[in-house]
Amino acid sequence: MPDSTLSTSSLEAAISVFYRYGLRDASDAALAKALNTTEPDLAAQFPSRELLVHHAVLADMERQKREHVALYAQYSSAVERLYGLLQLGLRDLAAVPGQYYGDLQTDFPLTWDAVMEHLNSYSAPQLQQLLNDGIRSRLFRSDINIQLVTKILIEQLNVMLNPQVFPPDRYNMREVFRSIFLYYIRGICTDEGARIAAEHFARL
CATH class of the missing domain: 1.10.357 (Tetracycline Repressor; domain 2)
Structure with missing residues (x-):
C-alpha cells in the first residue's frame, strides 16, 4: 500500500530516478512509483520540485552516514x-x-x-x-x-x-x-x- 507520508529512508529511492531522468525532467509519476506513493500524496508532501530534491538529497546523505557506521563496525x-x-x-x-x-x-x-x-x-x-x-x-x-x-x-x-x-x-x-x-x-x-x-x- 502506498505511503501517504514519506520517511527519510524511503526518499532515498528518488535519487536513482533523478539520476536516470534528470532533476527537472523526472516525471511525478516515475517519482511516485519509486517512492511507493501516489502523485497527489507526493504533491501534498512536496508541493515544489525544489523541496523534493532537497529532501531526497538530504536523505541520501543520511544513507551515506549509515553505510559509514557499518563500515567502521567491519574494520x-x-x-x-x-x-x-x-x-x-x-x-x-x-x-x-x-x-x-x-x-x-x-x-x-x-x-x-x-x-x-x-x-x-x-x-x-x-x-x-x-x-x-x-x-x-x-x-x-x-x-x-x-x-x-x-x-x-x-x-x-x-x-x-x-x-x-x-x-x-x-x-x-x-x-x-x-x-x-x-x-x-x-x-x-x-x-x-x-x-x-x-x-x-x-x-x-
Missing part, C-alpha cells in the same frame, strides 16, 4: 577504514550522471549549498579524523600534512571518474583504483600501516 584500523570510505565514495560518484551536479548547482542552489556544507562539515573532517587516528596508532606517518592529504584524496576520486583521463572502455576501473590509492596511501603509511594496506587490497 577497526584507520588504514582499512580509509580505503573503505574511498571505495564507497567512488561507487557513489560513479553512479552520478555528468550533468547532475551542474544542474543541481544551477537550478537548486539551496540544495547545492547543503551538498557543499556536507562535504566541508562531514566528509573532509571525517577523512582528517581518520588520518589523525592513523597517526596516533602509528599506521600513518606523523609528518604528513593532514589537510593537504585530505584534499588530494578527494581530488583523486574526481580524477578517477573523469572519462577524458581514464576512458572506461580502455581502463579497468578496479585496477585504476588500486594503482592510485594503494600506492598513494602506502606512501603515507608506516611499515605497519603498509602491511595492513597490502593485506586489505589482497582481499579486494
Whole structure:
C-alpha cells in the first residue's frame, strides 16, 4: 500500500530516478512509483520540485552516514577504514550522471549549498579524523600534512571518474583504483600501516 507520508529512508529511492531522468525532467509519476506513493500524496508532501530534491538529497546523505557506521563496525584500523570510505565514495560518484551536479548547482542552489556544507562539515573532517587516528596508532606517518592529504584524496576520486583521463572502455576501473590509492596511501603509511594496506587490497 502506498505511503501517504514519506520517511527519510524511503526518499532515498528518488535519487536513482533523478539520476536516470534528470532533476527537472523526472516525471511525478516515475517519482511516485519509486517512492511507493501516489502523485497527489507526493504533491501534498512536496508541493515544489525544489523541496523534493532537497529532501531526497538530504536523505541520501543520511544513507551515506549509515553505510559509514557499518563500515567502521567491519574494520577497526584507520588504514582499512580509509580505503573503505574511498571505495564507497567512488561507487557513489560513479553512479552520478555528468550533468547532475551542474544542474543541481544551477537550478537548486539551496540544495547545492547543503551538498557543499556536507562535504566541508562531514566528509573532509571525517577523512582528517581518520588520518589523525592513523597517526596516533602509528599506521600513518606523523609528518604528513593532514589537510593537504585530505584534499588530494578527494581530488583523486574526481580524477578517477573523469572519462577524458581514464576512458572506461580502455581502463579497468578496479585496477585504476588500486594503482592510485594503494600506492598513494602506502606512501603515507608506516611499515605497519603498509602491511595492513597490502593485506586489505589482497582481499579486494
